[in-house]
Amino acid sequence: MRKRTWIAMILALLVPGLGHLYLGRRARAAAFFAIVLFLFVFGLLIDGRLYTAQQGSFLSLLATIGSMGAGLPYFIARGLRPWGDVGSITFEHGTAFTLTAGLMNLLLVLDSFDIAEGRKE
Numbered sequence: 001m002r003k004r005t006w007i008a009m010i011l012a013l014l015v016p017g018l019g020h021l022y023l024g025r026r027a028r029a030a031a032f033f034a035i036v037l038f039l040f041v042f043g044l045l046i047d048g049r050l051y052t053a054q055q056g057s058f059l060s061l062l063a064t065i066g067s068m069g070a071g072l073p074y075f076i077a078r079g080l081r082p083w084g085d086v087g088s089i090t091f092e093h094g095t096a097f098t099l100t101a102g103l104m105n106l107l108l109v110l111d112s113f114d115i116a117e118g119r120k121e
Contacts, residue, residue, distance in 0.1 A: 001117070002116065002117070004023075004116050005113060005116035005117055007022060008020075008022050008023050008112040008113070008115070008116040009109050009112055009113050009116070011112075012105070012108055012109045012111075012112040013069075013071055013105070013106075013109050014071045014072055015033070015071055015072055016032055016033050016035075016036035016037060016070065016071060016073075016101075016104075016105045016108060017029035017030065017031075017032040017033030017034075017036070017108070018033075019108070019109065019112035019116075020032060020108070020111075020112055020115070022112075023112060023115050023116055025115065032105075032108050035104070036070065036073075036101050036104055036105050036108070037073060037101075039097050039098070039100055039101035039104070040070050040073050040074075040077075040097070040098055040101035040102075041073075042094075042097055043093075043094045043095065043096070043097025043098035043099075043100075043101065044077060044083050044094065044098060045094070046088075046090040046093060046094040046097070047083075047084060047085040047088035047090050047091050047094045048083065048084060048090075048091070048093070048094025048095040048096070048097055048098040049083055049084025049091065049094070049095045049098070050067055050074065050077060050078055050083050050084065050098060051063040051064040051066070051067045051095075051099070052064055052078075063099060066099050066102045066103045066106070067098055067099055067102045068102060069101075069102035069103055069104075069105045069106035069109075070098070070101045070102040070105050071105060073101075074102065083098075
């Protein structure tokens with residue numbers, strides 16, 4: 001793997017769309033950034049939860065990795081306050097949105113890998 005590929009993947013993992021921006025795909029970068037950030041923030045605003053590894057089960061650990069896939073937005077949100085109100089009617093939907101944002105960004109890391117390696121135009 002080339003140095004360019006590593007840099008693109010790390011940037012894509014840190015901030016959604018940043019890896020694509022590094023690779024010169026400005027339109028994709030802007031779209032991916034907006035989509036992932038919207039899903040993540042919207043999920044938090046409707047009382048979604050951010051998974052943490054302290055819950056003790058293997059599935060919870062997988063969900064934590066998925067949520068952390070959102071990159072810096074996850075860690076910024078974790079530092080602000082605890083999220084998620086189990087009593088809220090939108091709790092499950094919000095949690096699904098935040099988890100989907102993280103998983104989508106992990107797929108975008110793979111997409112930036114393919115672009116950097118020349119496997120995808």
